Amino acid sequence: QFSYLCPENWSPILVLANVRSGNNMAQDLMGEFQTLLNPIQVVDLDSTTPYKALQLCTLLPSHKTRVLVCGGDGTVGWVLDAIDDMKYKGQEQSIPYVAVLPLGTGNDLSNTLGWGAGYTGDITTEEILQSVLDGEVTKLDRDCLVQACKDLDQKIELELDGERIALPKLEGIIVLNIAYWGGGCRLWEGTGDKPYPPASHSDGLLEVVGVYGSFHCAQIHVKLANPVRLGQAYTVRLILKNSVMPMQVDGEPWVQGPCSVVITHKTQALMISPSKRQPEEDVQSASAQGTVES
Known part of the structure; x- marks a missing residue:
């Protein structure tokens, strides 16, 4: 390690880019970041796994590294997940803080954290790096999903913290731990015309809502309707009794057979949100402050 050689207030930046995101925009951005940072700090996730790339953090001062993920929610x-692996392998002191440059299609996590619904090239790479350095650390709940397949009948059962919930006639059930869903819809909030328990991405609680169909979803998107708020819970259990049922997690779809799905709190990630303050510092300081010397 060479952390003892680093200045006390130094915060290095590591850029992890998914070149398959954003119509190859990540490929162009990588080249720009490499002109501002040491090339070792800019990693193509198409050729290097996140876990391997994050091992650079173990050589740097504890809890000082800031990682900028260029991609969609799936990439983040x-x-x-790689950071969770670091925790399990005893590298807790090397866990970085994570910021997002949204290059995916939905970017709901990025939107929740304040980085916006999609990068359009309206700010320079120097400004992006400065925003990462100036950003405020926030916690993000991480949940795990467990499936235990077995033969069941043709109904769906929902339990919130062990309590059975009576379901109206629905076409979909959605479990959330962030504010945005479906490409920018604040689903739990709905129209905002009725009081409802507040939602947070760092309180350990999951929000569970139902929708009557695609038209209902469209109404919620334009704030003409509210979702069916089924409740909040630390543990959600869904018993799927149909022979096959469409499901998705973070935008990744599949067809699921009969099973019991349990979603519960796993850990928390240390994320970065844009600073509420706008410092007057020269954005060029991002290059000097965020570069590892060869």
């Missing part, structure tokens, strides 16, 4: 989830 991939990086956060």
Whole structure:
């Protein structure tokens, strides 16, 4: 390690880019970041796994590294899974803080954290790096999903913290731990015309809502209707009794057979949200402050 050689207030930046995101925009951004940072700090996730890339953090001062993930929600989830692996392998002191440059299609996690619904090239790479350095650390709940398949009949059962919930006639059940869903819809909030328990991405609680169909979803998107708020819970259990049923997690779909799905709190990730303050510092300081010397 060479952390003892680093200045006390130094915060290095590691850029992890998914070149398959954003119509190859990540490929162009990688080249720009490499002109500002040491090339070792800019990693192509198409050729290097997040876990391997994050091992650079173990050589740097504890809890000082800031990681910028360039990609969609799926890419961010991939990086956060690698950070969980670091925790399990005793590298807790090397866990970085994570910021997002949204290059995916939905970008709901990025939107929740304040980084916006999609990067359009309206700010420079220097400004992006400065925003990462100035950003405020926030906690993000991470949940795990467990499936135990067995033969069941043709109904769905929902339990919230062990309590059975009576379901109206629905076409979909959605479990949330962030504010945005479906490409920018604040689903739990709905129209905002009725009081409802507040939602947070760092309180350990999951929000569970139902929808009557695709038209109902469209109404919620334009704030003409509210979702069916089924409740909040630390543990959600769904018993799927149909022979096959469509499901998705973080935008990744599949067809699921009869099973019991349990979603419960797993850990928390240390994320970065844009600073509420706008410092007057020269954005060029991002290059000097965020570069590892060869």
